[in-house]
Amino acid sequence: MNWKRSLIFCVSFLTVFFGEIVVNIACGGEIDPYDYYISYFHNDVQGKDYDQFNFSEWEYLYHDQEQVDEYDLNSAEWAKYLNVKKEDVRKVMYESDSATNVLLANLTKKNLNQLPQDLQANTFVKALAKNKHAIKYFAFAKSCEPFATIRYDLWNPVERDSIQMIAKAEQAVKQLAEVKKDQFLKLRYAYQAARMYHFAEKYEHCKAVYKQYIEPVSSTDLAKGWAMSVYAGSVRYSGDPTAAAYLFSKVFNSNPERRVQAYKNFHYASAPIEEVLTLAKNDEEKAHILAIKSFGNPDYDLNALSKVYNYIPNNLLTGTLLVRQINKLEKDFNKPGGFSKSYYDLNADKKLSNEALAQLEHTKTFALKLADEKKYPEPELGIISAAYLNWLKKDDVAAAALLQKLDPSQLKTRYQNQYQIINLLLNARKIKSGLFKADDLVPTLKWLDEKRIEKVPAKDDDYFASNRDNKFLSTTKNFYQELLVPTYMKMGDTTRAALLMLKGDLISENTVDNSFSVRMGWTTLDFWRNYLSSTTLAQLEKRFKGTAKGSFDALLNEQLSKLNKNDFYELFGTAYLREHQYQKALNCFEKLPANYEFLTPSDWYEDKKLYANPFATTINDYPKKYTSTTKKYDKRSFAKEMARLQKLITTDKTNAAQYYFNMANGVYQTGYYGNAWSLISYDWSSYAVYEKAKYVFDRDFKLAATAKKWYLKARSLSNDPEFKAKCTFMLAKCEQKSKSSQALNSNNWYDLSYTERDNRIAYVNANNRYFKELKQQYGQTAYYKKAAYECSYLSDFVVPR
Secondary structure (H helix, E strand, C coil), X not given: CCHHHCCCCCCCCHHHHHHCCCCCCCCXXXXXXXXXXXXXXXXXXXXXXXXHHCCCCCCCCXXXXXXCCHHHHHHHHHHHHHCCCHHHHHHHHHHCCHHHHHHHHCCCCCCHHHCCHHHHCCHHHHHXXXXXXXXXXXXXXXXXXXXXXXXXXXXXXXXXXXXHHHHHHHHHHHHHHHCCCCHHHHHHHHHHHHHHHHHCCCHHHHHHHHHHHHCCCCCCCHHHHHHHHHHHHHHHHCCCHHHHHHHHHXXXXXXXXXXXXXXXXXXXXXXXXXXXXXXXXXXXXXXXXXXXXXXXXXXXXXXXXXXXXXXXCCCCHHHHHHHHHHHHHHHHHCCCCCCCCCHHHHHCCCXXXXXXXXXXXXXXXXXXXXXXXXXXXXXXXHHHHHHHHHHHCCXXXXXXXXXXXXXXXXXXXXXXXXXXHHHXXXXXXXXXXXXXXXXXXXXXXXXXXXXXXXXXXXXXXXXXXXXXXXXXXXXXXXXXXXXXXXXXXXCCCHHHHHHHHHHHCCCCCCCCCXXXXXXXXXXXXHHHHHHCCHHHHHXXXXXXXXXXXXXXXXXXXXXXXXXXXXXXXXHHHHHHXXXXXXXXXXXXXXXXXXXXXXXXXXXXXXXXXXXXXXXXCCCXXXXXXXXXXXXXXXXXXXXXXXXXXXXHHHHXXXXXXXXXXXXXXXXXXXXXXXXXXXXXXXXXXXXXHHCCCCCCCHHHHCXXXXXXXXXXXXXXXXXXXXXXXXXXXXXXXXXXXXXXXHHHCCCCHHHCCHHHHHHHHHHHHCCCHHHHHHHHHHCCCHHHHHHHHHCCCHHHHCCCC
């Protein structure tokens, strides 16, 4: 065994990485597929005709709900056919129960008066009673539905009854002769025949029915498009994916109620786009083929955008493709502020490529062309797009000049909204330079807040769907948290930054619970817990009591007043703990109720709280030692003891060495590698060791800096070799934390193999001066022998190199 590369279980965090499984691990919420990059350009600015195909890199479709209601369209066609009310058709055709269907299956003009009163009064039912062919088809179509609508279940597959479906198809073909003069019913019987043959996997029969009875019919009836889709499926399974993809593109255009289905089937066919285009009969068909293909492309696709515009410049497909391109650019250009742990961090370190810059310029050129040529029905989209692209590349002067070409009062609401957003972005960027006063933003910010709550998700609703439907949910959050927060952090105003994080969260007015975990989103909670010093919290404490000096601060203070004071003082006290102002920390904790529950790690397997002694001296960092029986330290009792030790250093100098040592233990054990991390941190993650020290308190939490200083002080005040040996060993551990962190943080942790990680740690710790001192000066002490016995890898660090 190559034990030198196994490294110390006693002082290395690598064992913690593998072995620490019983403490709370920090994690965020479930990923939102509609808010994983920072966007201020609404993807519905061009309208919602092709809303399902908006850009989302994490979803195959933006959503799979058809924009057009098939039930309404079909009901309208039946209503026109029978000269009845569309609402009556829908109620009977799509909303009736099985008992009603049985009654209607035997409906005649004579027994109409035997039906319930509501059915007797229904204009559709009365018309069916007078039309024997219509009622016969209605009953037949209902009998086919169970065979056509079987849901596929991977775990409990249900075999289709192909024999019955073939029988239904043959029955439909026979009925064609009976209704040969009724084009409406003839087309529908043919569709049912083709559908049943297709689902029974009789693909040649399906194609034959389509060719003989459906293709020759010149009609815009819904059923013809439905039949074409079924036919395309049989063509695909017969071995011609190119022809199938072409047919699905035609259905995509002709039948908006089945556009998503056609889109999916086009891509399932997996036909080369060049081959599909050879089948297109005109520019419109080419444009739809290119658009469908581009809708499935998560990468830049200016080529498709330009071609679609050249083929059909007045079609809204162009607007959808243009906005998709802009949203893709946002993903690369809008970098996260870096002050919260969010999904935006996925793009935080991504460098802006030359390709992205070129794509932005080309996209802007296209947008201005669209505006100038005025072939597109809404040329203002081009100006709005170009203005936003200028803002993206920080050319605010050019962006403002383009906005001046528009009269907001003459724009459609969606364009007015985007105009306001871009103007707000431009003004917000002026704050840092002093060219714009924050108070002047307030009217627009209030407008932004109002737009955000126009469609607030109900408690039990799907938040992601609401975020998809109301773009202002993410726009508002992004503006406050990813734009204004970094601005104020760079200005050194952490107080306003904290309030802006809070403002970015949407909390229902009906929310009664005022605890931090309820009143803050998880990114805001993370920001408050990690970035706020005692000085900032003292400023926030004053805001609880005082009045705001300006309208901007008044707006920010609105959410602050709703926070739980207990949670506030718990955080305030924790900030003092991190800064080693223990008496002040205790003063904050004393304001909390006696039964206040502090964060305590839990054993996931046994569902019990875990407590640790922060003043224990441990040779091995792993396994961590927890208990539920001895003294249970919490933040209050820890602050009390540390404050006592601080005083004793001055009042009892004889024993100051021991006091310093105990305090050093308290700092070490409340660090990442210690037993009591939860006394100064709100989360613990096995991945954190591979992240650079980011927060101010990481100086102690990850690097053990203050612990090292106090161990040194303790050692310098003592003449006892055993005590000095113990101090030296702890100093070696502190030194190792700093060196190991430096070694691993030079690259992302996932870029390193386990072997390389071990090698780096071994290399930097080979020259750890305190391991050498331990061997050279205290090698004969009992403590050294005890440490060497309990830590079998200690010799790896004391052998000269």
